[in-house]
Amino acid sequence: xxxxxxxxxxxGCHACLSACPSRCITMQPDEAGFLYxxxxxxxxxxxxxxxxxxxxxxxxxxxxxxxxxxxxxNDEAVRAKSSSGGMFTLLASxxxxxxxxxxxxxxxxxxxxIHMVVQKEADLPKLQGSKYLQSRxxxxxxxxxxxLEAGRTVYFSGTxxxxxxxxxxxxxxxxxxxxxxxxxxxxxxxxxxxxYLAYVCETSGKIPAELCAPEFRNKDHGWLGYRLKIGFSDGxxxxxxxxxxLYMQAFLNNYGLRPxxxxxxxxxxxxxxxxxxxxxxxxxxxxxxxxxxxxxSLVLVYSEKGKALFDSVKAHMACAAVDPSAALAxxxxxxxxxxKPKQNELFLRAVESSRFDTAVHTVLKKSAAARLQKxxxxxxRRAKTKLCR
Ligand SMILES: Cc1cc2nc3c(=O)[nH]c(=O)nc-3n(C[C@H](O)[C@H](O)[C@H](O)COP(=O)(O)OP(=O)(O)OC[C@H]3O[C@@H](n4cnc5c(N)ncnc54)[C@H](O)[C@@H]3O)c2cc1C
Numbered sequence: 001x002x003x004x005x006x007x008x009x010x011x012g013c014h015a016c017l018s019a020c021p022s023r024c025i026t027m028q029p030d031e032a033g034f035l036y037x038x039x040x041x042x043x044x045x046x047x048x049x050x051x052x053x054x055x056x057x058x059x060x061x062x063x064x065x066x067x068x069x070x071x072x073x074n075d076e077a078v079r080a081k082s083s084s085g086g087m088f089t090l091l092a093s094x095x096x097x098x099x100x101x102x103x104x105x106x107x108x109x110x111x112x113x114i115h116m117v118v119q120k121e122a123d124l125p126k127l128q129g130s131k132y133l134q135s136r137x138x139x140x141x142x143x144x145x146x147x148l149e150a151g152r153t154v155y156f157s158g159t160x161x162x163x164x165x166x167x168x169x170x171x172x173x174x175x176x177x178x179x180x181x182x183x184x185x186x187x188x189x190x191x192x193x194x195x196y197l198a199y200v201c202e203t204s205g206k207i208p209a210e211l212c213a214p215e216f217r218n219k220d221h222g223w224l225g226y227r228l229k230i231g232f233s234d235g236x237x238x239x240x241x242x243x244x245x246l247y248m249q250a251f252l253n254n255y256g257l258r259p260x261x262x263x264x265x266x267x268x269x270x271x272x273x274x275x276x277x278x279x280x281x282x283x284x285x286x287x288x289x290x291x292x293x294x295x296x297s298l299v300l301v302y303s304e305k306g307k308a309l310f311d312s313v314k315a316h317m318a319c320a321a322v323d324p325s326a327a328l329a330x331x332x333x334x335x336x337x338x339x340k341p342k343q344n345e346l347f348l349r350a351v352e353s354s355r356f357d358t359a360v361h362t363v364l365k366k367s368a369a370a371r372l373q374k375x376x377x378x379x380x381r382r383a384k385t386k387l388c389r
Pocket of ligand 1: 135
């Protein structure tokens, strides 16, 4: 096997590595820091199982939503620490109470974002909150299968491509598996994130060892005005609004996302998961009674299994049913891939060769200049047309 799928389609989901019986696949970072499978040709037996486990090599088949809800967790402390309305914590904690396990994205001891197994309520906060970079799946697909085979309930939370990878690897349905995905804007690489942290440390006079877990969605100034907050071990912190922070500016302008995110195989209102969670953008217009600027979740339920879990936690939230397509109207990332910026390659090269702030300023200046040029050209065209009349 030379190549499992085209490089621009590969999501780095680790399904191929997990399925390989010869253990001849390793995940290697490219220049931008995204992991891709690398096959040891000498050990590969050409069995084809890696291709069968590759989610982007399979036709995408999602289900229609059964129902959609605007939700707010009753526990204000849970909501404050969550990105939107705290639904992940409610659902995950119910699974733990029933003796199940929860799998999601968390920081490891080296500050790397990985997919981690949580079996105790006390560890659930590690998974709480969005982290805007790609998490490393590692061995977790194999661990998930082992839990499922042992009869444990597994709640697996991830991006749609991570859920796709899990399902393609398992290759059969498990009644004790609950998959929950998110609406995903796309993922930057861990390398871009570490370049940003190096810049934050340099400009704050700190060293990386002093960094604490970041809050990508700090709500001190509200849910709509969320901030990226980086704390240090001495109790100080740097916190900037999403419109001012350079990492968030790059992310929200689609710079440095994984190549597959620009043409995502999993974009659809129809999902493979049992439950989908998102920010309920637009709730202030659609259901103003469910908006208080502290965070409202959008929950879409896709299966009877997902509905049963959701119904079992309803007592712990304020909840209002909503039409699924009306709810998704304000969240373009549900169905549309992020548009690749013209200066994306320049950004990646600049991140490699210069400090993070220089890299972002370089591309933002270029795109502002391009926008001005475009405006000037269109004004000129209009003026010429007027003169000709
Ligand atoms: C990269 C990324 C892009 C997103 N883009 C959008 C968007 O465009 N529109 C939108 O409405 N919502 C988006 N979300 C989802 C949103 O930010 C919330 O995660 C979601 O609403 C759940 O919020 P919550 O309050 O229920 O729980 P929270 O506690 O905030 O969510 C925690 C859950 O998110 C998972 N998670 C966190 N970071 C990652 C990661 N890097 N990879 C995989 N899983 C992760 C954790 O495993 C946990 O299960 C995105 C999330 C991520 C991680």
